[in-house]
Amino acid sequence: MQTPAPTDYVRATSVANAIALLEEHGEEARILAGGHSLLPMMKLRIARPEMLIDINDLDELRGIRVEGDELVLGAMVTHREVLESPILSEHYAVFREAEKVIADPLVRNRGTVGGSMCQADPSEDLSALGAALRGTVVIQNSSGSRTVPLREFHEGPYETKVGPAEMLTEVRFPIRPGAGSAYEKVERRVGDWAVCSAGVFVTVKDGVVADCGIGLTAVGAEHFCAPDAEAFLIGKAPTEENLRAAAKLAGDASDPSSDQRGPADYKKHLAEELTFRALTRAAAASQGA
Amino acid sequence: MQVTINVNGEPITRDVEPRKLLVHFIREDAELRGTHWGCDTSNCGACTLWVDGEAVKSCTVLAAQADGHDVRTVEGMETEAGLDPVQQGFIECHGLQCGFCTPGMMMTARWLLDHNPHPSEEEIREAISGQICRCTGYKNIVEAIQWAADHPATSEVNA
Ligand SMILES: Cc1cc2nc3c(=O)[nH]c(=O)nc-3n(C[C@H](O)[C@H](O)[C@H](O)COP(=O)(O)OP(=O)(O)OC[C@H]3O[C@@H](n4cnc5c(N)ncnc54)[C@H](O)[C@@H]3O)c2cc1C
Ligand code: FES
Numbered sequence: 001m002q003t004p005a006p007t008d009y010v011r012a013t014s015v016a017n018a019i020a021l022l023e024e025h026g027e028e029a030r031i032l033a034g035g036h037s038l039l040p041m042m043k044l045r046i047a048r049p050e051m052l053i054d055i056n057d058l059d060e061l062r063g064i065r066v067e068g069d070e071l072v073l074g075a076m077v078t079h080r081e082v083l084e085s086p087i088l089s090e091h092y093a094v095f096r097e098a099e100k101v102i103a104d105p106l107v108r109n110r111g112t113v114g115g116s117m118c119q120a121d122p123s124e125d126l127s128a129l130g131a132a133l134r135g136t137v138v139i140q141n142s143s144g145s146r147t148v149p150l151r152e153f154h155e156g157p158y159e160t161k162v163g164p165a166e167m168l169t170e171v172r173f174p175i176r177p178g179a180g181s182a183y184e185k186v187e188r189r190v191g192d193w194a195v196c197s198a199g200v201f202v203t204v205k206d207g208v209v210a211d212c213g214i215g216l217t218a219v220g221a222e223h224f225c226a227p228d229a230e231a232f233l234i235g236k237a238p239t240e241e242n243l244r245a246a247a248k249l250a251g252d253a254s255d256p257s258s259d260q261r262g263p264a265d266y267k268k269h270l271a272e273e274l275t276f277r278a279l280t281r282a283a284a285a286s287q288g289a
Numbered sequence: 290m291q292v293t294i295n296v297n298g299e300p301i302t303r304d305v306e307p308r309k310l311l312v313h314f315i316r317e318d319a320e321l322r323g324t325h326w327g328c329d330t331s332n333c334g335a336c337t338l339w340v341d342g343e344a345v346k347s348c349t350v351l352a353a354q355a356d357g358h359d360v361r362t363v364e365g366m367e368t369e370a371g372l373d374p375v376q377q378g379f380i381e382c383h384g385l386q387c388g389f390c391t392p393g394m395m396m397t398a399r400w401l402l403d404h405n406p407h408p409s410e411e412e413i414r415e416a417i418s419g420q421i422c423r424c425t426g427y428k429n430i431v432e433a434i435q436w437a438a439d440h441p442a443t444s445e446v447n448a
């Protein structure tokens with residue numbers, strides 16, 4: 001039987017209270033959001049927090065809204081809420097497409113956007129999506145809050161810019177009128193982590209790519225993105241040849257390792273092929289096809 | 290710490306360690322053993338029950354998190370009017386063999402039908418995709434849920 005090591009538990013009453021509790025309990029305290037990454041890690045004793053600060057009561061961290069030209073998701077928005085959000089689907093198909101293949105419906109009922117970002121698993125699907133859309137996160141501590149681009153958020157596997165007495169409160173995505181987007185994932189079986197996933201958006205204007213973003217997960221791409229592939233596409237027609245060439249550059253941006261999910265060369269092939277498929281669908285969607 | 294969890298409408302108060310998982314609270318403290326405990330790794334869904342109306346894997350929720358909340362287990366499915374159509378469907382369509390996965394499957398099925406009373410086969414398969422059955426090959430489970438969708442009126446079930 002797997003049971004977490006002994007720990008204490010407290011429910012935060014506000015974001016300010018949660019941060020005060022983090023300060024009071026120091027490095028041994030951990031935020032508990034959906035718990036669907038933290039509790040499994042605690043069972044394996046990979047994580048041994050002495051104090052869990054439950055933020056599930058904080059309504060200020062819930063809700064999906066449009067603010068100016070940004071989509072704003074509270075940290076406690078669940079995977080299921082992302083999947084079913086009409087606001088998000090209206091602007092980007094990629095939210096629905098990615099969420100449909102994250103874990104399973106029961107995990108999606110509990111797991112949160114903030115938890116996914118802070119867990120920073122090298123195979124996290126929302127990290128690829130966040131990198132592709134060039135999202136930002138809002139990090140709060142007792143002296144205020146700051147905004148960090150998702151492409152600078154990860155310090156390494158399972159490490160982010162969120163400090164010990166800090167919390168992630170929001171994830172934000174720029175709205176891009178006319179953009180098409182798509183997500184492609186290969187998994188060993190339904191509900192599993194990705195062997196590789198690619199998430200992209202493409203905006204085609206006057207027959208050429210005016211803007212695009214490419215995110216990759218599970219294949220060791222730095223900051224989950226492929227900037228050379230993006231730069232290559234700008235100003236070019238979204239022809240099969242050009243999308244293939246960009247996808248090749250995305251494959252080059254990956255640096256996968258061989259493990260039980262497959263050998264490195266297969267994953268590199270997936271990075272290229274899935275990027276090509278996602279770019280093709282996103283470009284077509286942007287052109288209203 | 291002391292927690293009070295509303296289980297199938299009845300408040301149950303116990304002293305628990307904060308690290309106690311909800312599945313163990315339900316089985317050991319509430320003494321309701323219909324909720325099963327399988328993989329322990331959030332993969333099999335044998336431990337599925339509802340917290341505040343949402344189907345969740347109770348091996349990945351702390352009892353402390355459910356303090357003051359409503360939990361519904363398979364024991365809460367049957368009402369005075371009789372078996373839930375989902376339960377009847379599993380009987381009609383032979384939706385179980387060993388029965389280990391069954392309570393979790395039924396809790397997810399009821400949750401699905403409450404949100405989507407007429408699911409397609411694909412939607413049913415998607416809904417139970419986080420749950421493992423080692424016996425049936427899923428076919429009869431899908432048919433059992435379909436049967437329940439086709440017979441929503443409990444009066445019909447008990448006729
Ligand atoms: C069976 C299974 C399959 C899965 N499959 C996939 C998959 O295919 N793809 C995928 O991307 N993910 C998958 N996941 C992970 C799932 O998406 C998790 O729910 C998610 O990664 C973590 O979210 P959470 O809310 O549960 O976070 P928690 O487990 O509560 O927290 C995770 C970490 O983030 C910290 N944290 C949480 N919220 C905050 C915050 N607001 N501020 C600061 N720190 C915070 C916690 O302290 C902890 O260290 C799977 C999980 C399971 C159990
Ligand atoms: S025991 Fe909870 S998912 Fe298997």
Ligand code: FES
Nearest residue numbers: 386388422423424
């Ligand atoms: S009936 Fe045996 S595991 Fe499903």
